Amino acid sequence: MLRKKEARKRAEFEALVMPHLEALYGTAVRMTRNPQEADDLLQDTCLKAFRFIDRFQSGTNFKAWIFKILTNVFINRYRKLQRDREVRGEVERDGHHAHILAQGPARDAQRPEDTILDHLMSEDIAQALEKLPPDFRMAIILSDVEEFSYKEIAEIMDCPVGTVMSRLYRARRQMQRLLYRHAVDRGFIQADEAQEETPGASVREAEVTDLDAYRNRNQR
Amino acid sequence: MQCKDMEKFIHVYLDREFDQEDRADYERHLAECEQCRRLARFEQRFKSQLKTSLARPHLRLDEREAVRARIMQTLAEAPPLPANHGTRRWILRLVPAAAAAGVLMALVLGRSDINPPVVSQSIIANSNNKPIELRTKDPHALRSWFHEKLGIAIVPPHFSNGHTALVGGRIGQVEAKEAAHLIYNHGDRKISVMVFRPENVPFRGMVSRRIGNKSVYFSYGKGQNVAAFRHRGVGYTITGALPRHELDALVRDVLHQPSGSTEPPPVDAVPVKAP
Numbered sequence: 001m002l003r004k005k006e007a008r009k010r011a012e013f014e015a016l017v018m019p020h021l022e023a024l025y026g027t028a029v030r031m032t033r034n035p036q037e038a039d040d041l042l043q044d045t046c047l048k049a050f051r052f053i054d055r056f057q058s059g060t061n062f063k064a065w066i067f068k069i070l071t072n073v074f075i076n077r078y079r080k081l082q083r084d085r086e087v088r089g090e091v092e093r094d095g096h097h098a099h100i101l102a103q104g105p106a107r108d109a110q111r112p113e114d115t116i117l118d119h120l121m122s123e124d125i126a127q128a129l130e131k132l133p134p135d136f137r138m139a140i141i142l143s144d145v146e147e148f149s150y151k152e153i154a155e156i157m158d159c160p161v162g163t164v165m166s167r168l169y170r171a172r173r174q175m176q177r178l179l180y181r182h183a184v185d186r187g188f189i190q191a192d193e194a195q196e197e198t199p200g201a202s203v204r205e206a207e208v209t210d211l212d213a214y215r216n217r218n219q220r
Numbered sequence: 221m222q223c224k225d226m227e228k229f230i231h232v233y234l235d236r237e238f239d240q241e242d243r244a245d246y247e248r249h250l251a252e253c254e255q256c257r258r259l260a261r262f263e264q265r266f267k268s269q270l271k272t273s274l275a276r277p278h279l280r281l282d283e284r285e286a287v288r289a290r291i292m293q294t295l296a297e298a299p300p301l302p303a304n305h306g307t308r309r310w311i312l313r314l315v316p317a318a319a320a321a322g323v324l325m326a327l328v329l330g331r332s333d334i335n336p337p338v339v340s341q342s343i344i345a346n347s348n349n350k351p352i353e354l355r356t357k358d359p360h361a362l363r364s365w366f367h368e369k370l371g372i373a374i375v376p377p378h379f380s381n382g383h384t385a386l387v388g389g390r391i392g393q394v395e396a397k398e399a400a401h402l403i404y405n406h407g408d409r410k411i412s413v414m415v416f417r418p419e420n421v422p423f424r425g426m427v428s429r430r431i432g433n434k435s436v437y438f439s440y441g442k443g444q445n446v447a448a449f450r451h452r453g454v455g456y457t458i459t460g461a462l463p464r465h466e467l468d469a470l471v472r473d474v475l476h477q478p479s480g481s482t483e484p485p486p487v488d489a490v491p492v493k494a495p
Contacts, residue, residue: 010295014288021287026276037464039290040438043427046291047298077440117265122273129274143235144270150237168231176266214232214242217225 013050016062023063024070027141031074033130044077045070064148068156071138078134120179128178136171143168222249226256230263290429298425335439338394338414338421338448342457343441345392345401346412352403355388362389366400374400374415374454377474383407384470394455395421411460411470418455423448431468432475438464447471 017024024045028038049056049069056065129137135157142148142156154161183189226249232238233246250257279287335343354365359376366374369391376386384406392401392414399416426437426448436449445467448457451474458470 010292013295014292017291018288021284022276022279025279025287029277030274034464036468039287040427040429040464042287043290043294047294047425047427050295050298117262117269120269120273125270125273140270141274144267145274145276150235165232168235172231172263172266175270214229214238214246 009053010050013046013053016053017046017049017066020063020066023146024066027067027070027146028074030126030129030141030145031134031137032078037078041070041074041077044073048073061152063146064152064156067142067146067148068158071156071158074134074138120183124179124182125175128175128182131178132171132174135167136174139164139167140171140175223253223256226253227259230256230260234260234264234267294427297428335441336422336425338416338423338455338457339426339439339446340441341392341394342412342414342446342448342459343444345414346410346444346459347442350390352388353390357386359386362386362402365389370398370400372400372417374402375477376402377413377470377477379404379470379473381466381469381473384411394457406460406462406466409461411458411462413474414455414457414459416455418450418453421455431471434475436471438467449475451475 025038025042028041028045029035032038032041045066049066052069056062129140132140138157139153142153143150148156150161150164153164157164157167159167180189226246229238229246233243236243238246250260354362356362359378362376363373366372366389376389384404387403387405387410389403390401392399392412394414394416397417399414402413402415404411404413423437426439428435428437430436431449434449434451436447439446439448444459444461445464446457446459447467447470448455449471450456456474458467458474460467462470
């Protein structure tokens with residue numbers, strides 16, 4: 001009797017999880033950067049989710065719920081290990097000499113930023129993502145790949161919406177900076193082409209922290 | 221001046237997070253401003269390139285089935301829910317939804333009820349700096365010492381990677397019974413190998429994976445990974461702040477070695493490293 005009930009619970013859980021298998025596995029691969037560890041992370045996420053499935057309110061967003069569990073398992077399991085080992089070489093945080101791809105219009109018609117995008121391979125982008133700190137990497141995946149809303153991301157990453165906005169802003173900027181450097185190294189673009197001081201450059205150091213800030217922007 | 225303020229919100233606009241009114245306002249500005257329009261075009265292209273480049277991996281049908289089967293296997297081995305489960309649910313019904321979200325996660329986060337005792341004990345054993353009772357690089361010496369203390373012949377495993385070196389041993393504990401706690405240096409880290417009688421030591425509720433023809437169980441805590449398995453009638457855990465592939469390699473070494481009754485490798489084959 002009890003065994004039957006357990007089997008039914010597993011089947012119900014399976015039906016909930018399977019539509020999100022690729023999303024969960026893909027995210028696990030991007031976060032752990034290793035297919036074996038990704039498999040463990042996925043297994044562990046499912047194990048936790050199954051054990052706590054009674055706390056999931058049916059009719060609410062299962063994908064966001066299980067992504068939240070994945071995020072927490074990742075943080076608990078890997079962050080400490082990674083922090084120990086990772087040498088954060090390439091990505092400096094909040095550097096004042098941030099040169100990004102889209103600092104503003106170049107004066108000629110060639111548009112260096114477009115040139116860069118034309119030359120980038122998926123591999124380059126995936127590698128740049130791997131160099132980001134885990135919080136930034138997660139924000140990019142949740143927003144740009146999985147297309148969660150800011151509100152959902154805030155719930156998943158357990159932080160305010162303003163933090164999501166600033167993480168996304170900084171994460172994308174860091175990605176662009178890494179890709180810009182990559183493009184210079186490969187000779188797709190001349191180093192000084194996109195580095196010109198343009199009206200936009202200084203602004204982009206600032207961050208958005210609040211959705212209401214847009215409406216209030218003229219009052220400050 | 222206005223553009224500066226507008227640029228800051230370019231992602232909010234492209235991510236479709238503005239409400240209708242703000243969006244219309246933003247678009248009015250874009251219609252007038254070539255520079256912001258161009259930035260928006262670039263950021264939009266960048267976004268869609270991210271989406272394409274980072275797309276989820278495509279799992280073939282057989283891969284998908286293998287992943288599914290592993291998940292279902294793990295669930296089938298999951299331990300029953302904690303006894304106080306129902307009570308917690310009842311309490312949660314009383315908590316307003318907003319606050320409940322935080323409480324829920326705190327509960328989901330706590331993993332103390334998931335690790336079986338053998339895993340928690342191994343993690344604690346490796347984290348604590350309890351004195352090493354017999355400090356020696358000689359596996360024969362440790363074997364005799366454990367034989368005398370515990371009455372079983374325990375051969376400290378030899379690891380083939382060249383940087384996991386035996387430091388010594390002490391009497392540890394698994395469940396309520398005494399166990400051999402072997403300490404190794406693994407590069408600049410410490411790892412612990414617990415060797416114990418496997419009867420009544422369940423590995424349930426852990427993620428399992430086949431290594432060779434053995435089921436090996438994995439878990440973690442306090443920044444350490446743990447592998448647990450049985451081999452030739454003996455129970456083992458290997459614990460350390462190691463990435464999975466390194467832990468796997470150590471497990472493989474133990475599985476390839478004869479246990480208990482046979483001779484350990486000659487002493488001079490054991491990598492010697494100053495403790």
